[in-house]
Amino acid sequence: MISSAAGPAVIFDLDGTLVDSEPHYYEAGRRLLAAHGVPGFTWENHLRFIGIGTQETLETLRRENGLAASVETLLAEKNRLYLELAHSGTEVFPEMRKLVERLDAAGHPLAVASGSSRAAIDAVLGATSLNELLPLRVSAEEVPHGKPEPDVFLEAARRLGVSPAGCVVVEDAPPGAEAAHRAGMRCVAVPYVPAHVTDPAFSGADLLFPGGQREFDAQKAYDWIVG
Structure with a gap:
């Protein structure tokens, strides 16, 4: 203790x-959505999720964009994308x-x-x-x-x-x-x-x-x- x-x-x-680190999170989210057929995710779109956990964010994005992938799958993909960016330095x-x-x-x-x-x-x-x-x-x-x-x-x-x-x-x-x-x-x-x-x-x-x-x-x- x-x-x-x-x-x-x-x-x-x-x-x-x-x-x-928010620029990395934005870019990871943009790439994730683009890979699932949702282009055009902007920095302004990202700003409303600042301060909210990654899982909660993906639950909202999945619902709003009608994504077929599970939240667990999206979470794993976004974490992978984010870690690639984060390792370059923050x-x-x-x-x-x-x-x-x-x-x-x-x-x-x-x-x-x-x-x-x-x-x-x-x-x-x-x-x-x-x-x-x-x-x-x-x-x-x-x-x-x-x-x-x-x-x-x-x-x-x-x-x-x-x-x-x-x-x-x-x-x-x-x-x-x-x-x-x-x-x-x-x-x-x-x-x-x-x-x-x-x-x-x-x-x-x-x-x-x-x-x-x-x-x-x-x-x-x-x-x-x-x-």
Whole structure:
């Protein structure tokens, strides 16, 4: 069990929060749909699924486009496509790297809780400098329900040995912010999509950076977390 004596535990979302992986997810989805006879999937189409787990996304796309393949088949295909792209490298947001390094140096318990598959989480982090700093990871595959349900965050807190009230979540998407609220955790919100800043889910965020990653400041976030 990990001690929280150093202060609050911090649970990070992965995609769009720690790393700019959304372009890879978009391209994997575009290729997947094209292979199943659905051309023209745009970045704007992709934006409505940001923050929602891969399985839930594919369930919606399968229903909307009348795809014959099972969700399990689509999930396996998309994960394969995504991993091919992710292995080429995924950018870590510089201020997020600073925040993780600062929290780790101060001894805060840290975890990643993501709607991505465990293979995708490991592949993305494995190619970054954050890999050894964030060994505790929870995928939506490992819990009954993905975001906006609180399951991934509650499971991360359980594994950290910290109560939900002793956790801070760092999120970029409305479903994740809502999941943090439902989990009884404080939330630092850094919207990936500028238009999402007015989403009601972000109104309950305890610390909001309206300008997203362009505005995010590691020192300000750290001071708020420890304060």
